[in-house]
Amino acid sequence: MSSEVRVPALPESVADATVLTWHKQRGETVRKDDNLVDLETDKVVLEVPAPIDGVIAEHKVAEGDVVEADAVLAIIDAAEVAPSGATAKTAPKTAPASKPAKSDVQTPAASEPHPTATTKKAEPQLAPAARRLVKELGLDASQIPGTGKAGRVHKSDVISWLDQKEHDAPALDPEAEATMIAADPVPPGLSGEAGRPEQRVPMTRLRARIAERLVEAQQHSAMLTTFNEVDMSAVLELRTQYKERFEQSHGVRLGFMSFFVKASVEALQRFPVVNASVDDKDIVYHGYYDIGIAVSSPRGLVVPILRNCDQLSMADIERGIGDFGHKATEGSLSFEELTGGTFSITNGGIFGSLMSTPILNPPQSAILGMHKIQQRPIAVDGQVLIRPMMYLALSYDHRIIDGREAVQFLVTVKETLEDPTRLLLRV
Secondary structure (H helix, E strand, O other), X not given: OEEEEEOOOOOOOOOEEEEEEEOOOOOOEEOOOOEEEEEEOXXXXXXXXXXXXXXXXXXXXXXXXXXXXXXXXXXXXXXXXXXXXXXXXXXXXXXXXXXXXXXXXXXXXXXXXXXXXXXXXXXXXXXXXXXXXXXXXXXXXXXXXXXXXXXXXXXXXXXXXXXXXXXXXXXXXXXXXXXXXXXXXXXXXXXXXXXXXXXXXXXXXXXXXXXXXXXXXXXXXXEEEEEEEEEOHHHHHHHHHHHHHHHHHHXXXXXXXXXXXXXXXXXXXXXXXXXXXXXXXXXXXXXOOOEEEOEEEOOEEEOOEEOOHHHOOHHHHHHHHHHHHHHHHHOOOOOHHHOOOOEEEEEHHHHOOOOOOOXXXXXXXXXXXXXXXXXXXXXXXXXXXXXXXXXXXXXXXXXXXXXHHHHHHHHHHHHHHHOOOHHHHOO
């Protein structure tokens, strides 16, 4: 009896997927729920599990092929699979014809394990991002300890293991290092003449989708950006005063993003059009506040959605953003977490950006850009003081948001951050 492995159902916004990596080859034994293949969409990487125990009879598609929902990926022939870690069955004992002489008995060496005492080491479970990194670097996954559930290896585990190996490795003397550099003038993976290497690689599905959406945002909206600056003294003081107690009480660090999310919700409630979107010739006003948080991942920028932010505490917000960061690194964000959203926030300051003009995330009509906090001299009550300042940028769709509303929205964010008690008093 055989079973077909099919492409799982894809959301309406995702038409197809690319076969990224086969993890089980023809003739290999698989257990139910083993990951057979990774499929890359323009949003996430999907793992396709084995539906039954058995043996891979055939691959219906190859790596790089584009497949649609419900397409057949492989055929598995049903077969009994020995439990993981089980020992091989030994032949039944039979009485020897005659007892061998003592000198004829072969004693196994102390260093050789008895044949019936060995077991096959279970294959480590790898997250998609970890699996790609292991494959690219040619690593032995069995040597890498996993910190995930049931020993699952994440990308962070691979990086930590590599860092430890580099730390433990003996340092090369300068002469030997110079010899190695001279022997390999072209970086690995690149081709071309020495000194002028090049490499041509296809865009990932996610990168291609990012490019498509950015061009779409520029072509189909009247995008404009307004700027302001905010004195972060009050927020920094609150974090310094309460960060330890906050972490002890909630089990999560108090970062800056929760302040910006709360300030944005306050401003969105005052200026509902900034939370709206354009649908053909209609304006759709949203009575909920689902905020996209731009997160950098190994595959590119992703924007998971933090839903119902008006109902979340600051601890809930920090916890949700932390979860998004881990999932983005591991490549385990779901379609639902990347779909929807009424407004977005992006923080270029973590990379050192002082000022930028963020691009809209369609069909949303506005996005808030945070930047680096920098000590700068400013005038306060007639005196020049040094304060921690941050430039803010609001890009918006001028088709439905007027400049007055955009400026007032940004001023509301600024005033709320400079005096966070406004969040409690709603003034």
